[in-house]
Amino acid sequence: MLRRVLIFLLIVFLIDLYVFQGIKVLIKDLTPSMSRLVSGIYWSFTLFTFSVFITGLIIDWHTWPKAVRVYLFAAVMIIVVTKLFIVLFLLIDDLTRLVRWGFSGLYQRFYDSPQVVNTEEKIVVTRSQFLMRMAFVISSIPFISLLYGMGDGKYNYQVKRRKIKFPKLPSAFEGFKIIQISDIHTGSFFDTKHIEKAVSMINSLKGDVIFFTGDLVNDRSDEAVPFINTLSKIEAKHGVFSILGNHDYGDYVQWPSREAKVENLEQLKNIHKEIGWKLMLDEHTFISEGDAKLGLIGVQNWSTHMRFPKYGNLPKAVEGMDFAPVNILLTHDPSHWHGEVTKKFPQIDLTLAGHTHGFQFGVEIPALKIKWSPVQYVYKEWADLYDDVNGQHLYVNRGLGFLGYPGRVGILPEITVIELSQG
Numbered sequence: 001m002l003r004r005v006l007i008f009l010l011i012v013f014l015i016d017l018y019v020f021q022g023i024k025v026l027i028k029d030l031t032p033s034m035s036r037l038v039s040g041i042y043w044s045f046t047l048f049t050f051s052v053f054i055t056g057l058i059i060d061w062h063t064w065p066k067a068v069r070v071y072l073f074a075a076v077m078i079i080v081v082t083k084l085f086i087v088l089f090l091l092i093d094d095l096t097r098l099v100r101w102g103f104s105g106l107y108q109r110f111y112d113s114p115q116v117v118n119t120e121e122k123i124v125v126t127r128s129q130f131l132m133r134m135a136f137v138i139s140s141i142p143f144i145s146l147l148y149g150m151g152d153g154k155y156n157y158q159v160k161r162r163k164i165k166f167p168k169l170p171s172a173f174e175g176f177k178i179i180q181i182s183d184i185h186t187g188s189f190f191d192t193k194h195i196e197k198a199v200s201m202i203n204s205l206k207g208d209v210i211f212f213t214g215d216l217v218n219d220r221s222d223e224a225v226p227f228i229n230t231l232s233k234i235e236a237k238h239g240v241f242s243i244l245g246n247h248d249y250g251d252y253v254q255w256p257s258r259e260a261k262v263e264n265l266e267q268l269k270n271i272h273k274e275i276g277w278k279l280m281l282d283e284h285t286f287i288s289e290g291d292a293k294l295g296l297i298g299v300q301n302w303s304t305h306m307r308f309p310k311y312g313n314l315p316k317a318v319e320g321m322d323f324a325p326v327n328i329l330l331t332h333d334p335s336h337w338h339g340e341v342t343k344k345f346p347q348i349d350l351t352l353a354g355h356t357h358g359f360q361f362g363v364e365i366p367a368l369k370i371k372w373s374p375v376q377y378v379y380k381e382w383a384d385l386y387d388d389v390n391g392q393h394l395y396v397n398r399g400l401g402f403l404g405y406p407g408r409v410g411i412l413p414e415i416t417v418i419e420l421s422q423g
Contacts, residue, residue: 005053012080016046019086022135049076062219062253066190070406074150077405082143089135149361149407155194157201157400158412162385163419164393166349168325170292173420179207179236180416182332182354183215183245183399187223188406192230198400198415199233205417209238209287212277213354214245214301214332218403219253221268231275238287242277243298244268245332245355246308247403282317286324295327297348302331304339305378314340323347326420334381337394350393350418356382357399358411373411383411 023042027035052072055061061069179202189195202210217223224231234240248268255261272279280298287294302312312331326349329341334353341348359382362373375382386394398414 002057005057009050009053012049013046015080015083015087016043018090019083022086022090026133026136045079049079052076060254066187070188073404074406078143078146081146082139085139085142086135089138145409146361146405146407149405149409151407153408154360154402154406154413155197156408156412157198157415159201159205159415159417160384160398161417161419162395163421164350164385164395165421165423166326167423168349169420169422170289170294170325171422172289172292173294173326174422176289176294176420177206177208178328178352178416178418178420179205179210180213180352180395180397180418181210181400182213182397182414183357183401183403184212184227184231185215185218185247185399185401185403186227187218187220188402189227192227195227195230198413199230202234202415205415207236207417210234210236210240211328211330211352212240212242213330213352213397214243215247215354215399215401215403216242216245216272217268218247219250221250221264221271224268224271228271228274231277234276240275240277241285241296241298241330242272242279243330243332244279244281244300244311246301246303249301249309249311251309280317280330282313284317284321293324295321295324295347296330297321297327298330299336301333302336302340303333304335305333308333312336314345318345318347326350328352334379334394334396337381337386337388337392342388342390342392346390346392348392350395352395352397352418353381354397354399356396357403358383360399360402360405360408360411362410364410 020039020042023038027038030038053076064072181198181202184195186195248265250261250264253261253264255264269279269281278285280296282299284295284297287296297314297317299312299314299317301308302310302314314329314331314336327347329345329348329351331337331341331351331353333355334351336353337351341351356375356379359373359375362371362375364371364383371383373382381394381396383396383398386396388394395416395418397416398411400413400415402408402413
């Protein structure tokens with residue numbers, strides 16, 4: 001933990017040092033006193049970032065008051081993201097200068113004449129003030145957007161509807177309605193009001209079954225306790241089935257003992273039971289409509305990314321399973337799909353996942369077929385419906401809650417409705 005924080009702070013410092021070179025260009029014509037003031041304000045943001053993380057090392061940040069913790073880290077995120085946009089422009093300018101310098105050197109080497117040399121000596125490649133100003137203007141867009149997203153954006157629940165065709169689907173399941181929710185992260189909410197709104201929306205959709213694909217809490221099982229009564233009101237004909245996500249195991253907390261961590265996980269499992277959800281831990285079951293069956297498999301967290309745990313055991317989950325004509329897998333991390341499912345389990349027709357949150361930041365314009373988020377550079381499948389060449393499907397829910405940054409910009413919280421069809 002200490003090593004990762006120190007590496008992060010070193011990267012932040014190098015970014016700040018680089019951005020400050022652009023700041024110096026913008027303030028070079030100011031009076032000395034004004035230049036010192038601007039420089040002091042700039043470096044105070046760096047000092048703030050360092051102070052938050054160093055304090056977190058000294059005093060476990062999990063013990064901080066929730067509001068303090070949430071908004072301090074949100075402020076740090078907004079500051080860092082804004083500076084990264086500035087870095088992009090600085091890199092463009094520096095690369096341009098490098099190319100000009102290279103061509104200038106080649107020109108002098110092959111066309112060495114007094115007149116040309118004299119002309120090149122007059123060329124002074126400096127950082128463009130225009131580009132610097134543009135950088136700071138453009139960087140204000142994510143800054144303002146992230147501030148705005150901390151308002152009602154994180155509670156602007158969207159219903160996403162998809163109809164998926166399965167040629168082998170039993171006729172009894174024609175029009176069968178699945179509702180998927182994911183990544184509630186109860187520890188990020190200050191009260192039950194907004195979860196109650198989501199529950200009301202879920203119930204109004206009249207789903208045949210509801211699947212929850214992990215991350216009920218941020219770190220500790222007690223975060224979910226105030227929401228037990230609210231979440232227990234979620235209803236569907238065939239009930240609610242759930243799985244665990246990477247945050248549910250308490251891996252990101254410094255527990256006093258291994259026993260305390262194990263106890264926390266057991267408490268969370270009991271909370272699923274109290275809510276009335278059937279928690280699936282590397283196992284399978286069936287959903288029946290008359291004599292027809294729909295196969296359902298639920299696994300613990302499994303990821304191809306090293307920083308996330310591989311607790312799930314899909315071979316164990318399907319051991320002895322008499323696969324139905326259509327089979328659905330609940331798994332938290334979408335990388336599991338190409339990491340194992342499509343390679344080894346062609347019987348699994350539909351995989352439902354969450355985890356990414358769509359980074360809680362991005363651009364989605366369906367009419368123009370535009371869908372972008374920084375998370376796509378980490379996860380190939382990060383939001384919505386994906387199809388494999390062998391006919392398998394993956395749906396990645398954008399998450400109902402939020403984590404880290406207490407907001408949503410462009411990628412809004414989601415309740416998914418999937419309708420099954422024969423064709």
